Amino acid sequence: xxxxxxxxxxxxxxxxxxxxxxxxxxxxxxxxxxxxxxxxxxxxxxxxxxxxxxxxxxxxxxxxxxxxxxxxxxxxxxxxxxxxxxxxxxxxxxxxxxxxxxxxxxxxxxxxxxxxxxxxxxxxxxxxxxxxxxxxxxxxxxxxxxxxxxxxxxxxxxxxxxxxxxxxxxxxxxxxxxxxxxxxxxxxxxxxxxxxxxxxxxxxxxxxxxxxxxxxxxxxxxxxxxxxxxxxxxxxxxxxxxxxxxxxxxxxxxxxxxxxxxxxxxxxxxxxxxxxxxxxxxxxxxxxxxxxxxxxx
Numbered sequence: 001x002x003x004x005x006x007x008x009x010x011x012x013x014x015x016x017x018x019x020x021x022x023x024x025x026x027x028x029x030x031x032x033x034x035x036x037x038x039x040x041x042x043x044x045x046x047x048x049x050x051x052x053x054x055x056x057x058x059x060x061x062x063x064x065x066x067x068x069x070x071x072x073x074x075x076x077x078x079x080x081x082x083x084x085x086x087x088x089x090x091x092x093x094x095x096x097x098x099x100x101x102x103x104x105x106x107x108x109x110x111x112x113x114x115x116x117x118x119x120x121x122x123x124x125x126x127x128x129x130x131x132x133x134x135x136x137x138x139x140x141x142x143x144x145x146x147x148x149x150x151x152x153x154x155x156x157x158x159x160x161x162x163x164x165x166x167x168x169x170x171x172x173x174x175x176x177x178x179x180x181x182x183x184x185x186x187x188x189x190x191x192x193x194x195x196x197x198x199x200x201x202x203x204x205x206x207x208x209x210x211x212x213x214x215x216x217x218x219x220x221x222x223x224x225x226x227x228x229x230x231x232x233x234x235x236x237x238x239x240x241x242x243x244x245x246x247x248x249x250x251x252x253x254x255x256x257x258x259x260x261x262x263x264x265x266x267x268x269x270x271x272x273x274x275x276x277x278x279x280x281x282x283x284x285x286x287x288x289x290x291x292x293x294x295x296x297x
Contacts, residue, residue: 003287006030006053008039011062015276022283036283041065041083042245047073058082058286060279063266065216066296067189082282082292086139087274088266093143095265096184096214099238101127102259103210109256125235128152133180135173135197136187136215137163144184156180159187173197177204182212189216199224202234210236214265217242226251229258240265 005023007016019025019038026034034053037045041063047070050056058080059069066081074081102108105124113121132153134141145155145167155167158176162169170176173196177183183205187193197211197220205211211234213220222243228234229252236257242248245263252258266275282292 003036004031004034004055005036005038006034008037008045009043011038011040012272012276014273015062015279018276018280019283022280036060036286038062038279038283042068044068045074046070050074050077050079058283058292060282060292062275062279064088065189067216067218080286080292081296082279082286082294083296084275084278084282084294087278088271089139089143091268091271092140092214092265093147095240095261096140096144096186096212096238097147099214099240099259099261100182100184100210100212103212103236103238103257106256108259112256130154130181131156131179133157133170133176133183134167135159135176135183135185135219137165137167138186138188140214141184141186144186153182174201174204177201177209178206180205181208182210185211185213185215185219187215187219189218193219195219195221195224197221197225199228202228205234207233207235209234210238212238214240217245222249229255 003023004026005019006026030053032053033055035055035057037056037059039062041061042065045059045068050073056079061083064083064085066083069081104127110121128151130153132148132155134145134157137157137159141157148155156170156176156179157167158170158173170179185197202224225237226249229237238259240261241263248260252260278294282294285292
């Protein structure tokens with residue numbers, strides 16, 4: 001495949017090496033002959049960029065996020081979008097549960113205390129038997145729910161429509177928050193869900209409630225979240241994503257009832273290797289005249 005490929009955002013070194021064996025890579029200014037774009041789930045591909053790339057055929061996402069892509073402009077051109085579904089589902093769900101437990105049992109705060117020589121710390125909270133709410137019941141949301149079942153939780157969810165699952169469907173997010181002790185955010189990003197977890201939802205979650213976000217920072221009104229945490233209108237938060245990554249507000253970094261991770265939901269050796277392999281598979285299938293296995297839509 002002696003074709004031009006534009007790297008729209010940083011990617012793992014191993015993937016870049018594999019791509020360089022198949023394509024001529026471009027980082028800063030893609031030539032008009034570019035036939036493929038590769039980047040992470042946070043990359044931006046807008047109409048202005050597309051206008052400069054008349055030969056573009058496929059956008060291969062190293063991840064499952066694609067809210068930074070102008071879907072209308074892409075569809076108008078017949079450009080394919082391929083993602084890496086399934087291979088990161090279990091890792092992201094593991095991260096969600098890890099953040100939840102770290103908040104409830106004060107894992108990070110107690111670790112800091114111990115390193116400072118302090119043995120006496122505040123009590124944590126029991127994780128078992130809690131009311132679990134999941135906003136977004138795609139593959140990741142369902143994987144979170146299956147794990148939460150092991151903690152004896154009462155599991156409810158909000159999604160675009162009711163799913164054929166055993167868990168209880170709640171039609172709106174504010175009601176879900178009011179009926180939850182722990183609210184997992186696992187819905188797609190984009191304009192439709194921007195700041196959907198707002199002050200009203202956080203108030204409904206309440207002073208004993210915990211928020212866990214492993215989706216996109218854009219889904220949560222970060223200022224409202226900080227205000228709710230500072231005033232203890234919610235009990236805590238586990239956050240893997242943020243509004244303006246990699247910038248994390250100091251207010252969040254200084255709170256002991258908040259556990260932070262640098263967008264690491266899929267960051268396992270196994271997960272990243274599988275994601276890289278699927279990016280290559282998507283590109284090879286497309287340029288080989290086949291349907292990419294991760295074709296969106």
